[in-house]
Amino acid sequence: MAYLDLDNMFAAPAGSRSGVAAKVQTGFSALEWSVIALAKRDGLGSLGQPGKMSRAIRSLFGIGTASRLADQRLEALRRLAVHAWHRGFALPTTEIHRFIAAGFSEAQIETLVVSVTGLRAGGSQRSTAA
Secondary structure (H helix, E strand, O other), rough: OOOOOHHHHHOOOOHHHOOOOOOOOOOOOOOHHHHHHHHOOOOOHHHOOHHHHHHHHHHHHHHOOOOOOOOOOOOOOOHHHHHHHOOHHHOOHHHHHHHHOOOOOOHHHHHHHHHOOOOOOOOOOOOOOO
16 A cells, blocks of 8 residues: 655655755856856956947947856856956955855855865965975
8 A cells, every 4th residue: 555645745855854954055067167267358347337438449449348148147157256266255245145146155156266266265375385
């Protein structure tokens, strides 16, 4: 005879019912890593809106502009990655809030900055002099 759990028909799988908090994601997908890598060549100027004069000069001389990504989640990642490439852990709080609002975690911020700079927050840097 089969057993039908009527109290938990639409609940999460049995392994996740124990009340243990969900595992926080710390890594990125292959697409997200490519966005981080491409952000290295973007300057901090790519994060602002170009003015009328800047657009006119760029179109006159055929200089392309760094376009924003259509996906808001990936754009939040690109913006934070640009700051990380240029400033390390000195990230603007507005960009951190935008990053988290896009569905990323705080652990992913550290993963991003550590992978870009090679430094850990609060860690000591080893000297290479022998």
